Amino acid sequence: xxxxxxxVDRKLLRALQEDSRKSVQVLGEGVGLSASxxxxxxxxxxxxxxxxxYRAVLNAGKLGYSMQFFIEVGLTxxxxxxxxxxxxxxxxxxxxxxxxxxxxxxxxxxxxxxxDHDDFERLHRRxxxxxxxxxxxxxxxxxxxxxxxxxxxx
Amino acid sequence: xxxxxxxVDRKLLRALQEDSRKSVQVLGEGVGLSASxxxxxxxxxxxxxxxxxYRAVLNAGKLGYSMQFFIEVGLTxxxxxxxxxxxxxxxxxxxxxxxxxxxxxxxxxxxxxxxDHDDFERLHRRxxxxxxxxxxxxxxxxxxxxxxxxxxxx
DNA sequence: GTTGAAATTAGCCACCC
DNA sequence: GGGTGGCTAATTTCAAC
Numbered sequence: 639x640x641x642x643x644x645x646v647d648r649k650l651l652r653a654l655q656e657d658s659r660k661s662v663q664v665l666g667e668g669v670g671l672s673a674s675x676x677x678x679x680x681x682x683x684x685x686x687x688x689x690x691x692y693r694a695v696l697n698a699g700k701l702g703y704s705m706q707f708f709i710e711v712g713l714t715x716x717x718x719x720x721x722x723x724x725x726x727x728x729x730x731x732x733x734x735x736x737x738x739x740x741x742x743x744x745x746x747x748x749x750x751x752x753x754d755h756d757d758f759e760r761l762h763r764r765x766x767x768x769x770x771x772x773x774x775x776x777x778x779x780x781x782x783x784x785x786x787x788x789x790x791x792x
Numbered sequence: 793x794x795x796x797x798x799x800v801d802r803k804l805l806r807a808l809q810e811d812s813r814k815s816v817q818v819l820g821e822g823v824g825l826s827a828s829x830x831x832x833x834x835x836x837x838x839x840x841x842x843x844x845x846y847r848a849v850l851n852a853g854k855l856g857y858s859m860q861f862f863i864e865v866g867l868t869x870x871x872x873x874x875x876x877x878x879x880x881x882x883x884x885x886x887x888x889x890x891x892x893x894x895x896x897x898x899x900x901x902x903x904x905x906x907x908d909h910d911d912f913e914r915l916h917r918r919x920x921x922x923x924x925x926x927x928x929x930x931x932x933x934x935x936x937x938x939x940x941x942x943x944x945x946x
Numbered sequence: 947g948t949t950g951a952a953a954t955t956a957g958c959c960a961c962c963c
Numbered sequence: 964g965g966g967t968g969g970c971t972a973a974t975t976t977c978a979a980c
Contacts, residue, residue, distance in 0.1 A: 696805060
């Protein structure tokens with residue numbers, strides 16, 4: 639998996655992370671390439687898997703998701719089966735946007751969004767009572783999002 | 793800000809979160825709408841600000857970002873100026889993808905990505921030594937990403 | 947809300963240097 | 964690796980329903 643990305647590719651990736659609706663024409667102008675040359679670059683980046691997909695970014699607040707939490711979860715057992723059971727269960731909870739297996743004291747960190755307090759209580763109950771092998775839960779509420787990059791540093 | 797979103801809009805938003813490159817034609821077919829009617833819906837969703845933008849999602853691993861951390865930061869002071877100074881400084885660090893002001897014991901939680909150990913050490917030094925008013929830092933490394941939704945539950 | 951058509955733009959491909 | 968040109972398909976706007 640030796641990927642050779644040059645400065646032009648990086649510029650294209652940066653531009654597409656900001657706005658994937660730019661046409662190959664204007665993308666090409668931004669890097670000093672013709673539309674077709676730029677098109678070939680993009681296809682290559684897609685085929686190499688560097689570009690995983692193109693997604694619409696929605697406004698969480700306007701969709702009613704006003705609360706965000708980082709939830710630390712500790713399991714009663716760190717056995718293979720315990721981890722698998724927890725991970726499978728977590729996939730089915732739509733409010734859980736991210737789940738990471740962690741090094742250190744907490745087994746998992748979850749990033750979740752909620753519409754309101756009731757929503758969070760339901761989620762909290764579901765995590766602590768209905769998920770397999772959960773020993774402890776510690777919820778940290780985000781008061782305000784200071785920074786939220788949508789993409790990676792390229 | 794009373795937004796009226798019906799079931800058709802939700803379906804469109806769901807589809808666009810998965811793949812924003814679908815044509816208005818196929819999007820319309822998915823919800824039982826003509827292309828032009830579907831197009832009007834999309835424009836309305838954009839103008840309402842429900843759709844913030846369209847972005848390319850890149851593969852972190854293939855770009856060399858193999859490490860991910862959640863870093864808890866405590867400040868020496870929680871004064872207005874201390875928070876502002878920290879938040880301004882954090883904006884300039886590209887590896888910091890997210891920064892949240894938190895309720896509870898930690899003042900901030902940062903989600904950061906790194907290419908390697910050196911990269912992380914540099915970042916750690918920069919956070920603890922060069923950022924204003926930092927009292928303590930606790931880094932939690934993600935061993936594996938179990939779940940990573942790109943969008944919101946719509 | 948729909949259809950259909952027109953004008954514009956973008957994506958794509960074969961062929962060239 | 965690069966560019967030109969042309970065909971096809973998509974977007975976008977519009978009139979009329």
